[in-house]
Amino acid sequence: MDAAEAPPPPPSPAATTTASNVAADRRRLPLPEWQRCLSAVGRFADEKVGRIARDDPRRVAHSFKVGLALTLVSVLYYVTPLFNGFGGSAMWAVLTVVIVMEFTVGATLSKGVNRALATLVASSLAIGAHKGASLVVSSENTESILLIVFIFFVASAATFSRFIPEIKARYDYGVGIFILTFSLVAVSSYRVEELMPLALQRTSTIFVGVAICLCTTVLVFPVWAGDDLHKLAVGNLDKLADFLEGMETECFGENARSGNLEGKDFHDAYMSILSSKDKEDSLCTLAKWEPINRKFGFRYPWSQYQTLGTLCRQCASTMEALASYVAILRKYQYPEANPQLYMKVQKTCSQMSMYSARTLRELSSAVRSMTTPSAMNKDLSAAMKSANGCRNELLQDSALLQLSDMVTQINEITESVNNLARLARFKNPEKARNDVVINVRSQ
Amino acid sequence: MDAAEAPPPPPSPAATTTASNVAADRRRLPLPEWQRCLSAVGRFADEKVGRIARDDPRRVAHSFKVGLALTLVSVLYYVTPLFNGFGGSAMWAVLTVVIVMEFTVGATLSKGVNRALATLVASSLAIGAHKGASLVVSSENTESILLIVFIFFVASAATFSRFIPEIKARYDYGVGIFILTFSLVAVSSYRVEELMPLALQRTSTIFVGVAICLCTTVLVFPVWAGDDLHKLAVGNLDKLADFLEGMETECFGENARSGNLEGKDFHDAYMSILSSKDKEDSLCTLAKWEPINRKFGFRYPWSQYQTLGTLCRQCASTMEALASYVAILRKYQYPEANPQLYMKVQKTCSQMSMYSARTLRELSSAVRSMTTPSAMNKDLSAAMKSANGCRNELLQDSALLQLSDMVTQINEITESVNNLARLARFKNPEKARNDVVINVRSQ
Numbered sequence: 001m002d003a004a005e006a007p008p009p010p011p012s013p014a015a016t017t018t019a020s021n022v023a024a025d026r027r028r029l030p031l032p033e034w035q036r037c038l039s040a041v042g043r044f045a046d047e048k049v050g051r052i053a054r055d056d057p058r059r060v061a062h063s064f065k066v067g068l069a070l071t072l073v074s075v076l077y078y079v080t081p082l083f084n085g086f087g088g089s090a091m092w093a094v095l096t097v098v099i100v101m102e103f104t105v106g107a108t109l110s111k112g113v114n115r116a117l118a119t120l121v122a123s124s125l126a127i128g129a130h131k132g133a134s135l136v137v138s139s140e141n142t143e144s145i146l147l148i149v150f151i152f153f154v155a156s157a158a159t160f161s162r163f164i165p166e167i168k169a170r171y172d173y174g175v176g177i178f179i180l181t182f183s184l185v186a187v188s189s190y191r192v193e194e195l196m197p198l199a200l201q202r203t204s205t206i207f208v209g210v211a212i213c214l215c216t217t218v219l220v221f222p223v224w225a226g227d228d229l230h231k232l233a234v235g236n237l238d239k240l241a242d243f244l245e246g247m248e249t250e251c252f253g254e255n256a257r258s259g260n261l262e263g264k265d266f267h268d269a270y271m272s273i274l275s276s277k278d279k280e281d282s283l284c285t286l287a288k289w290e291p292i293n294r295k296f297g298f299r300y301p302w303s304q305y306q307t308l309g310t311l312c313r314q315c316a317s318t319m320e321a322l323a324s325y326v327a328i329l330r331k332y333q334y335p336e337a338n339p340q341l342y343m344k345v346q347k348t349c350s351q352m353s354m355y356s357a358r359t360l361r362e363l364s365s366a367v368r369s370m371t372t373p374s375a376m377n378k379d380l381s382a383a384m385k386s387a388n389g390c391r392n393e394l395l396q397d398s399a400l401l402q403l404s405d406m407v408t409q410i411n412e413i414t415e416s417v418n419n420l421a422r423l424a425r426f427k428n429p430e431k432a433r434n435d436v437v438i439n440v441r442s443q
Numbered sequence: 444m445d446a447a448e449a450p451p452p453p454p455s456p457a458a459t460t461t462a463s464n465v466a467a468d469r470r471r472l473p474l475p476e477w478q479r480c481l482s483a484v485g486r487f488a489d490e491k492v493g494r495i496a497r498d499d500p501r502r503v504a505h506s507f508k509v510g511l512a513l514t515l516v517s518v519l520y521y522v523t524p525l526f527n528g529f530g531g532s533a534m535w536a537v538l539t540v541v542i543v544m545e546f547t548v549g550a551t552l553s554k555g556v557n558r559a560l561a562t563l564v565a566s567s568l569a570i571g572a573h574k575g576a577s578l579v580v581s582s583e584n585t586e587s588i589l590l591i592v593f594i595f596f597v598a599s600a601a602t603f604s605r606f607i608p609e610i611k612a613r614y615d616y617g618v619g620i621f622i623l624t625f626s627l628v629a630v631s632s633y634r635v636e637e638l639m640p641l642a643l644q645r646t647s648t649i650f651v652g653v654a655i656c657l658c659t660t661v662l663v664f665p666v667w668a669g670d671d672l673h674k675l676a677v678g679n680l681d682k683l684a685d686f687l688e689g690m691e692t693e694c695f696g697e698n699a700r701s702g703n704l705e706g707k708d709f710h711d712a713y714m715s716i717l718s719s720k721d722k723e724d725s726l727c728t729l730a731k732w733e734p735i736n737r738k739f740g741f742r743y744p745w746s747q748y749q750t751l752g753t754l755c756r757q758c759a760s761t762m763e764a765l766a767s768y769v770a771i772l773r774k775y776q777y778p779e780a781n782p783q784l785y786m787k788v789q790k791t792c793s794q795m796s797m798y799s800a801r802t803l804r805e806l807s808s809a810v811r812s813m814t815t816p817s818a819m820n821k822d823l824s825a826a827m828k829s830a831n832g833c834r835n836e837l838l839q840d841s842a843l844l845q846l847s848d849m850v851t852q853i854n855e856i857t858e859s860v861n862n863l864a865r866l867a868r869f870k871n872p873e874k875a876r877n878d879v880v881i882n883v884r885s886q
Contacts (some may be wrong), residue, residue, distance in 0.1 A: 049607070052603075060603065063600070063602040063603035063606075066598055066599065066622075067594070067595040067596065067599035070594055070595070073626075073630075074594050074629075078630075091630070095623060095627070098619065098623040147517075148514055148517050151513055152510040153510065155509055156506040156507050156510035159505065159509040160503065164495060179509075179513075180537070180538060183517065183537050183541065184534055184538070187521075187534070317767075318767075320760075320764075321763075321767060325768075402768070
């Protein structure tokens, strides 16, 4: 080893502390308050904001896209000839852009369509209510009372409909816009003489706002919910494999002493799989709004990802139960009490984990590259064979039965991936390889 | 038994089916399409809508409250003398009511304050930008270009800030309103000659809207987030006890044959405890906005409910692992293979479950009535004694160690409830009882 590379001899702890404290004091002393504030803010910006941007650079792109869409709307307002066509309601276009622009193409499209439809339905209904009221009643006062009664009942009924789960999941935003537009148009109808042109103008500005949002979101760095859902599924499969590999070292390794699994990497992987359900469901809903995403195309079997996700979460639960069980064994000095049985547990666990982890890795890489996984997975059959072979052995320590349950679940995951590959018409790996060979030869 | 009460003798299955089919056909035949449609809609309304209303009647109250608030705003618009003070921007009050009215007092207050503050800050900033731009530049065209550049950068920065988790959790709505107001005021500033009066008018209408929302939400059937959080905590403790009692019958009972826990009542209880985290966190944030809730008052230790919730979820995980373990035992005919050990498992499980369930019930009733739980819980000490006493026995079947882990966790839950009782100054049960006695005597 080179002398320059060798670390300096460690000084005694007391000396280090005092020396570094003095140095730190000296360094800190001359800094005035505002400079320290600034450096703290700078550090915060660098750490926190930088991390958020680095974690997903699409966030930065999205922020600039919102800025761009608002700029386009403002230009529409500033360039007078264009603006004349929209009148004072150009602000509705600004409002639409701020509310409709979402992170993914699917969310923007779904919000835009919700907004446009709700506006149309609500304005028609409000204008109808106004015409109806003026037909029935002659005095203006009675008409306004009638309209207020309308507003009360329509708003109450629409608000109640938001508690119905199906409506809450898909149309909550649309119902909100419906209440807003209905009240506004019904209220204005009393004061504004020419109602129809105003309603038309507002509706058209809202359409312009939605169009600007859609163009910006599709044409400038589009973020597809479908891509995220696909990555989430691949990530879950990888995390299951990580968990199995981590469990091996953490639970049976030399340093595995504590019975507490919290805070360990593989435990975090488990928690993130378990909590992926909400994200998965919402991405799935949004992905269906994106038939224009070329990578997946029209009528892609998105619901299959939910099936796969459910199986992954079940499998993660079994793995976690197994890991916590092994951790408890160690906590109560089980290895020392029953060394023979513990060795057997360890051996079986290691084998099955290894085979299972390999199977999961193969599945994840198949989904990632969108190729059909090989028909019969060697590793999986080895794991299942091993599980069946030692069932009698397993019965000696009942907890090991969980292991064989896990292998069964991984088998179900394999079937689900095969289903996905069939329904989504994944490429055939043999054919894909041949294509590559042909391409190489023809060059 | 009276003859009238006795059920009619059951007819043979085949006869029943044919007879009822014919009767049904006859009943269905004369119904025209529209009538069947109507009856289907009626049944849907009765079942689905009725259930949603019965599950939580406050939903109906909330719907009417939204209708009431909108009616009040409309009246403001219709009653001309009042309206003159607000000008054409009365629609901002309508918009505010639709957006700000939320189910709980805390949510409405937090949204209202967010909206009011964001509007103030954004309008000041936009007016400042306008004044600054008009000072620096002389030509109108250059000024509008400068303002558009402002809008682009302010909107981009504000959108990016929404990705910071702390801001997303608390101020997401406020930032949205900030972007909206800033763009609107900056865009309008170019066209509207008298900017300040307009900005003041809009801000005041928004304040009127927020005030109407707050009055309606606090004075008419108020729904407190704090009450819901309190009930959620009590419910979680009860569900843990339910789970323990259900596990006993489902896993060891006569009919407990299948290894699958899904779909059973006690499994659902477990799932609902596990998924309570998001609701708990959001209710806790909102409850802090409700110092005017008399039941809990100012500076109530709401965060303690989060600590308690975390412990409950950990305990539920351990219980689930235990239950799935017992289910696996049955699935692989463990009782038949090792009858003696199985009997021992069953006996220990039953004892500890019973003691633990009683402890949890006592805790839940203490939290419900807001009284300090008794200092030393007899059932808990019995459970811990039993857990310690049979540790050697437990080591024979390693999985039973999970049981003793569970008892430890219930002990932690007890400590957490004691903490809550101390910090929230729960009533002393002895004193409370004495008070009742004194009250009764003095009457």
